Amino acid sequence: MSQEEKKQKPINFRDVSICEATIQMLEKAAKDGVETAFTRAAEMKPCPIGADSACCKHCFMGPCRLNSKDPYAKTGICGATIDTIAARNFARMVASGAAAHTDHGMSMLDVFREVVNGRIKDYQIKDETKLRNVAASIGIEVEGRETMDIAKDLYEELERTYTQVEGEIPFAKRVPPKTLETWHKLGIVPRGAMREIMEIMHRTHIGVDQEYNNIVKQCSRTALSDGWGGSMVATELSDILFGTPKPIVAGVNMGYLKEDEVNIIVHGHEPNLFESMISSVNDPANIEKAKAAGAKGINLLGMCCSGAEVLGRHGIPHAGNFMSTEAVIVTGAVDAMAVDVQCIMQALSKLSECYGTRFFTTNPRAKIDGATHIEFHEHTPRECTDKIVEMAVNRFQNRTARIEIPNRRDLGIHGFSHEYVNYMLGGKFRGSYTPLNENIINGRIRGVAGVVGCTNIRVKHDYVHVECVKELIKNNVLVVQTGCSQISLAKAGLMKPDAAVLAGDGLREVCETVGMPPVLSLGSCVDNSRILIACAEMVRTGGLGDSIADLPVAGAAPEYMSEKAISIGHYFVASGVYTIFGVTFPSIEGTKFHKLLFEGLEEQGLGKWDFAVDPIEMAHKMIAHIDKKRMALGIMGERERKLFSMEDRRVS
Numbered sequence: 001m002s003q004e005e006k007k008q009k010p011i012n013f014r015d016v017s018i019c020e021a022t023i024q025m026l027e028k029a030a031k032d033g034v035e036t037a038f039t040r041a042a043e044m045k046p047c048p049i050g051a052d053s054a055c056c057k058h059c060f061m062g063p064c065r066l067n068s069k070d071p072y073a074k075t076g077i078c079g080a081t082i083d084t085i086a087a088r089n090f091a092r093m094v095a096s097g098a099a100a101h102t103d104h105g106m107s108m109l110d111v112f113r114e115v116v117n118g119r120i121k122d123y124q125i126k127d128e129t130k131l132r133n134v135a136a137s138i139g140i141e142v143e144g145r146e147t148m149d150i151a152k153d154l155y156e157e158l159e160r161t162y163t164q165v166e167g168e169i170p171f172a173k174r175v176p177p178k179t180l181e182t183w184h185k186l187g188i189v190p191r192g193a194m195r196e197i198m199e200i201m202h203r204t205h206i207g208v209d210q211e212y213n214n215i216v217k218q219c220s221r222t223a224l225s226d227g228w229g230g231s232m233v234a235t236e237l238s239d240i241l242f243g244t245p246k247p248i249v250a251g252v253n254m255g256y257l258k259e260d261e262v263n264i265i266v267h268g269h270e271p272n273l274f275e276s277m278i279s280s281v282n283d284p285a286n287i288e289k290a291k292a293a294g295a296k297g298i299n300l301l302g303m304c305c306s307g308a309e310v311l312g313r314h315g316i317p318h319a320g321n322f323m324s325t326e327a328v329i330v331t332g333a334v335d336a337m338a339v340d341v342q343c344i345m346q347a348l349s350k351l352s353e354c355y356g357t358r359f360f361t362t363n364p365r366a367k368i369d370g371a372t373h374i375e376f377h378e379h380t381p382r383e384c385t386d387k388i389v390e391m392a393v394n395r396f397q398n399r400t401a402r403i404e405i406p407n408r409r410d411l412g413i414h415g416f417s418h419e420y421v422n423y424m425l426g427g428k429f430r431g432s433y434t435p436l437n438e439n440i441i442n443g444r445i446r447g448v449a450g451v452v453g454c455t456n457i458r459v460k461h462d463y464v465h466v467e468c469v470k471e472l473i474k475n476n477v478l479v480v481q482t483g484c485s486q487i488s489l490a491k492a493g494l495m496k497p498d499a500a501v502l503a504g505d506g507l508r509e510v511c512e513t514v515g516m517p518p519v520l521s522l523g524s525c526v527d528n529s530r531i532l533i534a535c536a537e538m539v540r541t542g543g544l545g546d547s548i549a550d551l552p553v554a555g556a557a558p559e560y561m562s563e564k565a566i567s568i569g570h571y572f573v574a575s576g577v578y579t580i581f582g583v584t585f586p587s588i589e590g591t592k593f594h595k596l597l598f599e600g601l602e603e604q605g606l607g608k609w610d611f612a613v614d615p616i617e618m619a620h621k622m623i624a625h626i627d628k629k630r631m632a633l634g635i636m637g638e639r640e641r642k643l644f645s646m647e648d649r650r651v652s
């Protein structure tokens with residue numbers, strides 16, 4: 001076969017995704033002669049040296065590349081070893097991921113400050129109970145005080161999450177004492193996130209920190225300033241401003257696009273843009289404009305993490321996760337897409353042009369070549385979103401693209417919060433985590449797994465998430481989810497109470513008794529902080545050890561692709577959670593740096609990193625860890641003991 005023929009060999013899209021709607025749209029794109037990430041990936045092999053994190057371009061004597069076969073055979077020009085190079089690269093990923101989450105949290109903090117000052121009128125404090133609870137959790141006096149007084153104090157405290165030069169971030173007060181003690185011992189309790197991120201950038205400059213243990217310590221401190229800092233601020237303030245999610249039936253998939261309505265998609269991460277768009281599309285004047293243009297109405301959908309937040313908070317349908325973002329445009333049905341920050345493929349701009357979709361950037365941090373920029377200002381949010389609605393209506397009127405909407409709609413329950421867990425398993429009047437802990441202790445629930453994160457073209461889209469989660473619930477592990485991963489599982493139908501039939505006997509019994517699905521949808525990626533709080537609450541409730549590291553829990557990001565995922569993974573590890581990633585891992589097995597992440601940190605009392613590509617292997621590694629913790633807690637029943645030893649034999 002000639003080079004040309006090889007290149008043009010058509011991709012069987014069933015090999016690259018299990019999402020029927022995405023597959024259908026990829027086929028349409030191929031017919032339309034349009035390229036997507038799926039076709040580009042076939043032409044672009046990942047660089048093996050980069051994949052191993054064995055190259056360094058931190059100075060212009062390099063870039064230097066080390067050989068992965070014997071990584072200790074050489075060093076970089078400056079003498080940097082593979083451990084230094086890989087640790088520094090890893091640290092920069094943590095810094096970038098943590099910066100993304102904390103800057104997002106900072107935007108929420110900006111809105112909150114202006115609401116408290118009375119300078120923003122379009123948003124209000126929606127959940128006063130949550131405001132009081134969050135304030136009380138970090139030692140702010142709430143008894144007998146006015147909401148706005150508490151809010152002022154809360155603002156000032158939370159600002160310290162970012163700016164304080166010494167001392168501990170406010171939410172360190174939520175960390176179980178034993179876990180905090182370990183952090184103190186290791187010197188990894190974060191100061192303000194700005195300081196931690198600045199220090200990481202300094203330390204990873206050429207010629208500064210060249211001892212991998214010390215670099216990883218700063219990774220932990222910085223990642224923790226994300227998880228218990230910026231991300232937690234983002235979640236808590238979003239709940240306070242826009243409402244804490246409660247379980248709600250909502251739909252996922254491209255079938256929620258409507259041919260006879262003006263379709264608008266909001267894609268990105270910050271809920272303030274989305275909230276304003278909700279207000280715009282519900283404004284009778286805007287609906288009138290749409291009707292005057294011949295549309296039945298305005299149809300609003302979410303995508304990626306922006307979508308994941310409003311899916312749980314307001315029940316707004318979700319069009320698709322990261323690897324479906326292009327496919328959604330290919331429907332031709334999207335009249336406007338408004339994006340803010342993070343995980344927005346640059347390709348969406350050109351693709352939108354092909355299909356006549358109006359594509360808008362809204363955040364000063366994120367402009368995209370070819371996009372129309374309409375800046376969003378929190379003080380006058382409707383100006384931006386009304387304009388976008390107007391342009392969407394205009395596009396509806398002038399549609400020329402052939403429209404094909406995949407006929408797939410998947411309903412499920414979304415919007416679980418760490419607060420809701422209190423009421424979920426009984427205890428209507430006095431909520432607590434006791435029923436959850438009891439069900440773990442008695443073995444009906446073997447443990448809890450957080451399966452989160454992106455989707456990635458380098459593995460079969462949605463497949464790794466879905467198979468891993470199915471295997472976990474089959475083995476009585478309750479699964480909690482955020483981000484793009486939860487969209488994969490929602491499409492697979494696992495967020496319906498009747499998915500309990502796929503669970504093992506114990507978990508099934510619990511789910512059927514209370515009518516909950518075996519897989520719980522918690523929100524966006526910053527909402528991973530809900531999982532941290534839930535872990536802290538499980539420790540506080542008692543019976544499952546003294547620290548997060550004692551809990552029979554595990555985390556996974558089976559199809560991750562972003563640096564944010566590395567920061568999340570590392571804050572879970574530093575918090576004491578066993579965390580396993582798929583796709584690829586940025587280090588070379590056998591190196592000292594790799595061993596530190598995969599073994600050493602656990603010996604220091606933290607969690608540990610692990611890696612597996614196969615979803616079943618991944619699930620069983622998580623289960624083996626959960627069982628190890630159950631053994632240590634002395635709650636391994638007879639039945640589990642047998643399974644455990646069988647597992648042991650299989651693994652060894």
Ligand code: NFS
Pocket residue numbers: 269304305321322342343452453454455482483484485524525526561562564565
């Ligand atoms: Ni998380 Fe959200 Fe999705 Fe990954 Fe991107 S949207 S913040 S990074 S791809 S889960």
Ligand code: SF4
Pocket residue numbers: 056057058059060061062063064075076077078079080085206207
């Ligand atoms: Fe090479 Fe050292 Fe420069 Fe990195 S810092 S590019 S290893 S000389």
